[in-house]
Structure formats: C-alpha cells, structure tokens
Amino acid sequence: MALLQVNPTRMELARLKKRLQVARRGHKLLKDKRDELMKKFLDIVRKNKELREQVEAMLMKAYGSFLMARAVMSNEVLEEALMFPKQSVSLEISTKNIMSVKVPEFHFRVENNDASNIYPYGFANTSAELDEAIGTLAEAQLLMLELAQAEKSAQMLAMEIERTRRRVNALEYFLIPQLEETIKYITMKLDENERGNLTRLMKVKDMMLEQAHHFREKQKAKE
Amino acid sequence: MYRIGVIGDRDSILGFRALGLDVFPVNEPSETAETLRRLGREGYGVVYITEQAAAPVMDVIDEFSEKMHPAVILIPGIRGNPGIGMLNVRKSVEKAVGADIIFRDEK
Numbered sequence: 001m002a003l004l005q006v007n008p009t010r011m012e013l014a015r016l017k018k019r020l021q022v023a024r025r026g027h028k029l030l031k032d033k034r035d036e037l038m039k040k041f042l043d044i045v046r047k048n049k050e051l052r053e054q055v056e057a058m059l060m061k062a063y064g065s066f067l068m069a070r071a072v073m074s075n076e077v078l079e080e081a082l083m084f085p086k087q088s089v090s091l092e093i094s095t096k097n098i099m100s101v102k103v104p105e106f107h108f109r110v111e112n113n114d115a116s117n118i119y120p121y122g123f124a125n126t127s128a129e130l131d132e133a134i135g136t137l138a139e140a141q142l143l144m145l146e147l148a149q150a151e152k153s154a155q156m157l158a159m160e161i162e163r164t165r166r167r168v169n170a171l172e173y174f175l176i177p178q179l180e181e182t183i184k185y186i187t188m189k190l191d192e193n194e195r196g197n198l199t200r201l202m203k204v205k206d207m208m209l210e211q212a213h214h215f216r217e218k219q220k221a222k223e
Numbered sequence: 224m225y226r227i228g229v230i231g232d233r234d235s236i237l238g239f240r241a242l243g244l245d246v247f248p249v250n251e252p253s254e255t256a257e258t259l260r261r262l263g264r265e266g267y268g269v270v271y272i273t274e275q276a277a278a279p280v281m282d283v284i285d286e287f288s289e290k291m292h293p294a295v296i297l298i299p300g301i302r303g304n305p306g307i308g309m310l311n312v313r314k315s316v317e318k319a320v321g322a323d324i325i326f327r328d329e330k
Contacts, residue, residue, distance in 0.1 A: 063301045088243040091225040091268040148269045152294035158315035
C-alpha cells in the first residue's frame with residue numbers, strides 16, 4: 001500500500017488521525033446507505049418485473065386483436081376511426097425521495113367527458129376486434145404508467161447504488177488502509193527519533209561527567 | 224404538465240392514439256433517435272418505445288437514464304417480443320447488486 005507523501009511530524013500525525021476518523025465515520029454511513037438502498041431497490045425491481053410481465057402480456061393480447069381488426073377493416077377506415085381521440089391524457093410528475101435519491105412519481109389525469117365510452121369512433125364502420133384492442137390498451141395504460149414509474153425508479157436507484165458502492169470500496173480498501181499505514185509510519189518514525197534522542201542525551205551526559213570528574217584518568221592512576 | 228408519447232412502427236402504436244397518447248410512427252433508426260431527442264426536449268414525462276425501434280438507438284435512450292424525465296420505457300411491438308425490456312431490468316439488477324439475483328431461477 002502506497003504511503004502518503006507527508007512529513008513525519010506530530011502536526012501531520014494529528015491531522016491524519018482526524019482524517020482517519022472522518023473516513024471511518026463516512027465509511028460506516030455510506031455502508032448503511034448502500035444497504036438501505038439495496039433493500040428498497042430489490043422491492044422496486046421485483047415490482048418492476050411483475051408489472052413488466054403483466055404489461056407485456058396485455059399488450060400482446062391487444063396487438064392480437066388489433067391485427068385482427070386490421071385484417072377485417074381497410075386501412076383508411078382504421079386510420080379514420082382512430083384519428084380523433086376522445087380523451088386526452090396529461091401527466092403530473094412529483095418527486096419522491098428515497099434515501100436522497102430523487103425518483104419521479106407519475107400521476108396522470110384522463111380528460112374524458114364520458115368514462116364509459118372511450119372509443120373515439122362510431123360502431124357502424126368498425127369491427128368488434130378494434131373495440132377489444134382499444135379496451136385492452138385502456139386497461140393496460142394504468143399498469144404501463146406504474147411500470148414506467150417502477151422502472152425509472154429502479155434505474156435511478158441502481159445507478160446510485162453503484163456509485164455508493166464505489167465510494168464504500170474506495171474508502172474501505174484504499175483510503176482507510178492508506179491512512180492507517182501512514183499513521184503507523186509516522187508513529188514509528190517519531191518513536192525512532194525519540195530513541196535516537198535518548199541515546200544521544202545519555203552519551204552526552206557520559207561525556208560531560210567524564211569532563212567534570214576525569215573518572216577514566218583516576219582509574220588509570222589507581223592502577 | 225407533461226405529456227405521454229409513444230414511438231414505434233405504425234402498426235404497433237396506432238392503438239395508443241385512441242387513448243389520448245401522442246404517437247410518433249418512425250421507420251428509420253435515425254428518425255427514432257431524432258424523435259426521441261425532440262420529445263426529451265419538449266416536456267414529455269413518459270415515452271414508450273417499441274423494442275424493435277429501441278434496439279438500434281439504445282445509446283440515445285441511455286442519455287435519458289440520469290434524468291428525471293422523460294422515463295423511456297420499452298414495450299413490446301406488434302411483431303413479437305424480443306425481451307430487451309426485461310433484459311434492461313435484469314441489467315439494472317446486475318448493476319446494483321453485482322449479480323443477477325432476481326432472474327437467475329428462470330434461466
């Protein structure tokens with residue numbers, strides 16, 4: 001693990017220790033965030049899958065009827081029948097906050113004077129299959145909107161989870177070990193200096209004592 | 224106030240017009256990309272796009288994935304269901320979890 005380029009001083013040590021503390025706390029928080037996001041994500045994505053299956057089945061059914069309608073009606077009549085929709089749909093988007101990820105919430109409003117009659121054409125020139133197709137589509141519409149919401153939320157959460165995971169890993173496997181190691185390096189360096197200083201002092205003391213009392217010369221004289 | 228758009232081949236999406244959605248029939252991938260970008264600018268909240276139309280322009284669709292809207296949602300087209308939509312769901316699971324844990328029992 002690469003060390004940080006630092007001067008082995010006490011100031012630096014104190015600074016690094018503070019950074020390590022912050023990194024540890026950040027790591028814990030991010031980990032909690034990731035876990036909670038994952039929980040929410042799995043709920044949403046399960047719903048997403050279910051809705052998608054339902055919607056796809058319904059659409060295929062509608063397309064089946066639609067194909068039949070196409071076969072029994074001429075192109076022009078079909079186009080004409082669908083040209084002026086009776087209802088119009090508008091959409092409101094509000095945002096929901098899931099663990100500080102903003103996801104959209106769709107509310108749609110159907111503007112239609114007569115909810116029981118959604119068919120924008122008279123029944124004289126059109127086939128029953130077309131009614132069926134439109135009916136199924138109308139049923140599918142609400143589910144499709146729910147699907148849109150779930151799928152968009154799932155996508156956004158997935159991205160946020162990926163980002164959070166990267167950050168957790170960067171902290172856990174890079175920044176924190178790096179800081180720890182640098183702190184260890186500085187502590188050892190400081191300790192070593194301390195020991196060096198101590199021996200130097202002892203040596204100096206010996207020399208000063210020697211100068212003051214001339215132990216060695218006295219020893220020699222005795223002999 | 225947002226609108227809902229549908230992009231795809233004419234046969235698949237014509238029915239949605241009766242429901243009051245705005246339909247945009249396209250034939251060429253370049254047309255699809257252009258329409259998609261235009262709808263992105265013009266305040267569409269949800270854009271449904273058939274899988275056949277979406278397949279060649281997935282990069283354009285990815286442009287919208289970070290944005291709040293429009294939500295670009297794949298739907299099957301009239302000529303069958305290649306399963307790209309489901310694949311996308313699976314992909315986001317893999318992205319988030321690192322492994323596919325929702326669909327694995329179906330393979």
